[in-house]
Amino acid sequence: MALTAETPRIVADPMVPRVGRIRKRVRELSDVWTLTVEMDEPFAFAPGQFNMLTAFGVGEAAISISGDPARPGEGLIHTIRDVGPVSHALSHLEPGDYIGVRGPYGAGWPVEVAEHCDVVILAGGLGLAPLRPLIYEVLSGRKKYGKVALLFGARTPTDLLFRPELEQWRRRLDVDIHVTVDTSTEDWYGNVGVVTTLVPRAAFDPQHTIAYVCGPEIMMRFGAAALRDKGVPDEAMYLSMERNMKCGIGLCGHCQIGTVFVCRDGPVFRNDKLRPLMSVKEL
Amino acid sequence: MEGLERIVKEHPFFAGMKDEYTNLIAGCAKNVRFEAGQFVFHEGEPADQFYLLRSGRVALQISAPERVLTIQTVGESEIVGASWLVPPYRWGMDAKALELTRAISMDAACLRGKCEDDHSLGYELMKRFMPILIQRLQASRLQILDVYGAHS
Numbered sequence A: 001m002a003l004t005a006e007t008p009r010i011v012a013d014p015m016v017p018r019v020g021r022i023r024k025r026v027r028e029l030s031d032v033w034t035l036t037v038e039m040d041e042p043f044a045f046a047p048g049q050f051n052m053l054t055a056f057g058v059g060e061a062a063i064s065i066s067g068d069p070a071r072p073g074e075g076l077i078h079t080i081r082d083v084g085p086v087s088h089a090l091s092h093l094e095p096g097d098y099i100g101v102r103g104p105y106g107a108g109w110p111v112e113v114a115e116h117c118d119v120v121i122l123a124g125g126l127g128l129a130p131l132r133p134l135i136y137e138v139l140s141g142r143k144k145y146g147k148v149a150l151l152f153g154a155r156t157p158t159d160l161l162f163r164p165e166l167e168q169w170r171r172r173l174d175v176d177i178h179v180t181v182d183t184s185t186e187d188w189y190g191n192v193g194v195v196t197t198l199v200p201r202a203a204f205d206p207q208h209t210i211a212y213v214c215g216p217e218i219m220m221r222f223g224a225a226a227l228r229d230k231g232v233p234d235e236a237m238y239l240s241m242e243r244n245m246k247c248g249i250g251l252c253g254h255c256q257i258g259t260v261f262v263c264r265d266g267p268v269f270r271n272d273k274l275r276p277l278m279s280v281k282e283l
Numbered sequence B: 001m002e003g004l005e006r007i008v009k010e011h012p013f014f015a016g017m018k019d020e021y022t023n024l025i026a027g028c029a030k031n032v033r034f035e036a037g038q039f040v041f042h043e044g045e046p047a048d049q050f051y052l053l054r055s056g057r058v059a060l061q062i063s064a065p066e067r068v069l070t071i072q073t074v075g076e077s078e079i080v081g082a083s084w085l086v087p088p089y090r091w092g093m094d095a096k097a098l099e100l101t102r103a104i105s106m107d108a109a110c111l112r113g114k115c116e117d118d119h120s121l122g123y124e125l126m127k128r129f130m131p132i133l134i135q136r137l138q139a140s141r142l143q144i145l146d147v148y149g150a151h152s
Ligand SMILES: Cc1cc2nc3c(=O)[nH]c(=O)nc-3n(C[C@H](O)[C@H](O)[C@H](O)COP(=O)(O)OP(=O)(O)OC[C@H]3O[C@@H](n4cnc5c(N)ncnc54)[C@H](O)[C@@H]3O)c2cc1C
Pocket: A050, A060, A061, A062, A063, A064, A065, A079, A080, A081, A082, A083, A084, A085, A086, A087, A088, A126, A129, A130, A241, A242, A243, A244, A245, A267, B149, B150, B151, B152
């Protein structure tokens, strides 16, 4: 039967989650877990995109995808910090449990703009999780970029996310990795100082650099300022914003900053677009 | 001596400074090295030197009961010590080499004397110190904000 305008069609409701099952749960830090979710169908995504994850009976939260976009067979990977009811329920799901997944949503990290440029990835705290898919992509296509620097800051040495992987990346000779913590006791021999102090230490050509920044909002603001001081223009910086979300698809207005919806127009924004919005004190 | 003048001149802290001044400054300088674990100075001691690191890393630390807190680490091309600039010229914290560290040590009294004799030299030095002090103040503010805390 040919479809006519009157023929009823089943259209997937974007607000209804697909159901996945937890394959693996790994504790990263005292309050952070990484979940690997098994989906029935392949799940393609771009670095920097997020899903709305549902802990059934509790609620839904926006969570970035932290896995490798080139390895869909690994499952759908999210790294979650237990800060409230939904993130607590999500991060405590056990292998075999069901989870709701809507997405992938949002504009991610534009990787292609960095080709032939130096790349600076500036991460603070859990901000390394949304940047990890980008790091995988940059490292797998390493030849396309100039110098690559990963600058990562956390609160203390025990808050360093993905530490084994950081050590693995550090062993590569083609990535300049600087890690720092805000404070530490004597058993840490690495750098101490806020993440912005790493910017002057990294080797890159500021005029030919693309910078990707993710972390708490204040850290991103000061991080972007440190990059600007070094000569990187706002047009070459991309920041990922977090705002409370409900629909995730530009319908409800929950995530609005000025004229943009973080879920639909972001979460990744170029800094020359973002800065005027962020400088408005009352939104 | 000639070697020291060149080392002083080439240190990023003195980038762009007139030869006349770097030569004067080199008169207060000497080469030093610290083994890993060796203290560069201790809290409360007279701040009679400051250090321009050439290689290695130094931790600025505060000892609290039963623990030592590292507030900042300083590396190659950076400076250690600002207390020599202002009375009572005493170190506000400990500084310890984390690895083999090579530095130029500056005799503070010698340098202060030269700055008193030639205020232009003093101003040149201030212009180099102030941005570092402001950056460190800004960094301390960020540390206090605890941006990675649960409610950031
Ligand atoms: C685009 C996007 C991507 C995100 N990606 C991730 C991710 O990859 N991993 C992740 O864990 N979270 C991520 N978040 C944040 C996550 O959506 C929230 O942490 C979650 O909504 C919290 O819900 P809740 O019910 O557990 O806590 P709530 O009840 O909403 O909050 C409980 C308390 O925690 C504070 N809080 C909320 N969010 C955070 C936060 N991110 N950091 C620190 N404190 C917070 C609140 O201010 C409140 O005091 C992302 C958010 C957005 C918008």
